[in-house]
Amino acid sequence: MMNNRQLADTFTLIANLSEIKGEVIYVILAYRKASENLMTLGREASEYWKEGKLREIPGVGKAIAEKIDELLTTGKLEFLEKLKQDVPASLADWLQVPGLGPKKIALIWKTLNITALSELETAAKNGQLRGLPGMGAKSESAILEGIASLARRSGRIPLGRAYPLAREIIATLKRVKGVVEVEPAGSLRRMRSTVGDLDILVASKDSAAVMEAFVNLPGVSRVLGKGETKASIEFTDGVRAQVWVHPPEKFGTALQYATGSKDHNVQLRQIALAKGLSLSEHSFARVDGKGEIFCSTEEEVYKTLGLPWIPPELREDHGEVAAAKANKLPKLIEIKDIKADLQTHSTWSDGKLSMLEMAQAAARRGLKVIAFTDHSASLGVTGGLKMEDHKKQAAEIKKTQTQLGDKILVLHASEVEIKADGTLDYPDEFLATLDLVVASMHTGLRQPREKVTQRTINAIRNPHVDIIGHPTGRLIPDREGADLDMEAVLNAAAETGVALEINAHPSRLDLDDMYARRAKELGIPISINTDSHSEEDFDMLFYGVATARRAWLTKEDVINTWSTKKLLHWLKERGK
Numbered sequence: 001m002m003n004n005r006q007l008a009d010t011f012t013l014i015a016n017l018s019e020i021k022g023e024v025i026y027v028i029l030a031y032r033k034a035s036e037n038l039m040t041l042g043r044e045a046s047e048y049w050k051e052g053k054l055r056e057i058p059g060v061g062k063a064i065a066e067k068i069d070e071l072l073t074t075g076k077l078e079f080l081e082k083l084k085q086d087v088p089a090s091l092a093d094w095l096q097v098p099g100l101g102p103k104k105i106a107l108i109w110k111t112l113n114i115t116a117l118s119e120l121e122t123a124a125k126n127g128q129l130r131g132l133p134g135m136g137a138k139s140e141s142a143i144l145e146g147i148a149s150l151a152r153r154s155g156r157i158p159l160g161r162a163y164p165l166a167r168e169i170i171a172t173l174k175r176v177k178g179v180v181e182v183e184p185a186g187s188l189r190r191m192r193s194t195v196g197d198l199d200i201l202v203a204s205k206d207s208a209a210v211m212e213a214f215v216n217l218p219g220v221s222r223v224l225g226k227g228e229t230k231a232s233i234e235f236t237d238g239v240r241a242q243v244w245v246h247p248p249e250k251f252g253t254a255l256q257y258a259t260g261s262k263d264h265n266v267q268l269r270q271i272a273l274a275k276g277l278s279l280s281e282h283s284f285a286r287v288d289g290k291g292e293i294f295c296s297t298e299e300e301v302y303k304t305l306g307l308p309w310i311p312p313e314l315r316e317d318h319g320e321v322a323a324a325k326a327n328k329l330p331k332l333i334e335i336k337d338i339k340a341d342l343q344t345h346s347t348w349s350d351g352k353l354s355m356l357e358m359a360q361a362a363a364r365r366g367l368k369v370i371a372f373t374d375h376s377a378s379l380g381v382t383g384g385l386k387m388e389d390h391k392k393q394a395a396e397i398k399k400t401q402t403q404l405g406d407k408i409l410v411l412h413a414s415e416v417e418i419k420a421d422g423t424l425d426y427p428d429e430f431l432a433t434l435d436l437v438v439a440s441m442h443t444g445l446r447q448p449r450e451k452v453t454q455r456t457i458n459a460i461r462n463p464h465v466d467i468i469g470h471p472t473g474r475l476i477p478d479r480e481g482a483d484l485d486m487e488a489v490l491n492a493a494a495e496t497g498v499a500l501e502i503n504a505h506p507s508r509l510d511l512d513d514m515y516a517r518r519a520k521e522l523g524i525p526i527s528i529n530t531d532s533h534s535e536e537d538f539d540m541l542f543y544g545v546a547t548a549r550r551a552w553l554t555k556e557d558v559i560n561t562w563s564t565k566k567l568l569h570w571l572k573e574r575g576k
Contacts, residue, residue: 001046002071003221004038005237010071010080011035011064016092017083019102020109033059046072088115097146098446098479104139107132121147142446149480156194157239158476159543160506163188166198169217169241176213178206180248185258189312191546193476193509197232198241201255203296207245214243250282252295256302257281263317264310271305271321279305313549318517330554333528335545337555340369340567341538343415343438343469343501343529348393349374349383352534355393355410356400361535363408368564371411372397373438373469376425378417387430390414409564411435415469420444422455424462431464436571438501438529440469445482453485460492463575467527468493470503470510486515494522497574499559502551504530504544505537516551525559525570526551 002010015031037059038045048054049072054065071077094105094117109115111132112123123129124140124147163184170182179202183189186199202210211231215223224232224240232242246254257265258281272279276287284293284304295301299309307324311332314320323329345351346358353361355372362370374393375384385393390412397412404410413436417425424431424439431437439459445452459465471489472481493500500519503510508531511519519526528544530537548558555561559570 003236008035008038017087162195179204200243202245203248203251252297264315267321332549333555337561340560342371343373344532369409371413373413373415376416418459422458438467438469439465445473449483452482457492467499493524499525499527502528504540506543513550
């Protein structure tokens, strides 16, 4: 019987093929919404189906419910089979090529009668596309770069998908009798934006009970291996996880070893050898053979090496060991330091809640300032605001602020589109009336490097822009960011004092940690924002702070940690 991921993939395929066919947009969106809801459903759709309650699944109406019923009953869908006769299924793969939309796909397919991605690549290399309407040599180059970009994708799991699953596994294993401690390891514990398999370490003297609980986790489709101290499983969505069980007295060395990174661990082993010790996942063994040192915690591991404990996010061999030796590790930013969210959306554009509801949710989380950055007019798909709409929004903000009192300050802002020609969506005289301006790119990301870089720099140099939102525009794992000359962008930001955003949404985490650290070196202020469209989205702050920690940022580097008075003073100095 089909699981949620298989059902979701089916509806995504229907949406993609329908889009290439040219179906009306609301039909396409209905299939995409059904796919999204199935992927985030708390239980299998088949359980709703057995209970006769498919219509209770969010976004599933009569037509979708009938299709789910057919898929669960027969394992296939006649509607999809007929659709494949009209539009070859392989064309759906073309939609993953950056910059290649459904209309271009349909044009190429119907004109050249090609359906395989390899045939598209050959056609572009042979100059067969430049004669088609609206396409030229630049289009061919863009398609070839897009195909190359697609080939570079690693199949790693986005952090936003991996971390919640790991937490569920950890919560289950913590309930097993005899378990002392459970921690994630590997790149997941280091909070990289994508991870491979999920690695979980358990401290317990009873490995059998842990193994039994692990292989019987909900959603497990295959047990890949099960031994006395290690087991491997695969979930129905293809994610794989491993668990290792270690005695509590050896858990510290095991956790440090499994967290990595490899290069960080090499440095630690060299320090150990200089002290006459050999460091492994089990213990410190004395090189002279006179016994071992066991560590139940990581703090003991680092103390034995003569070092302070190094936060996992820093363990990438980027100077953290030298900093630890010199007692110069930064005091990394924490979630509790964040006092403001300077990019959020309400029902004025594409948010799900009113400004009052969003502000109340932010206040419940301890925030002191919220900026509503509803989209500007040209991003039509989000219901962007025209300038006259902002006057109405400003009036509602005054009313909302009165209702909230001094619980939280509400700023009237906008996420203004940096248009393809390098101009901003609103004129300067209007931008000057807003409390805060976030300038972002959502379209034209595949423009040549020089042009897309200049677009960003134009926005940075606009005196009314305060923050550049998700600077590269990347979407993990499906879309690479714009090919920006980041050093030129960073230098421009350093000159003007504009802030660069770490967008906390786990599909963005943009700026990434490498460029955020470079921004810190240049003295560029950083803003960590959730880009919230709903109350639950505020909880994504965790991922943004993790990225900032990987970038060695302290609370002093991030404008969201400032007092309301200091933040307003900064905005005033920027001409607000």
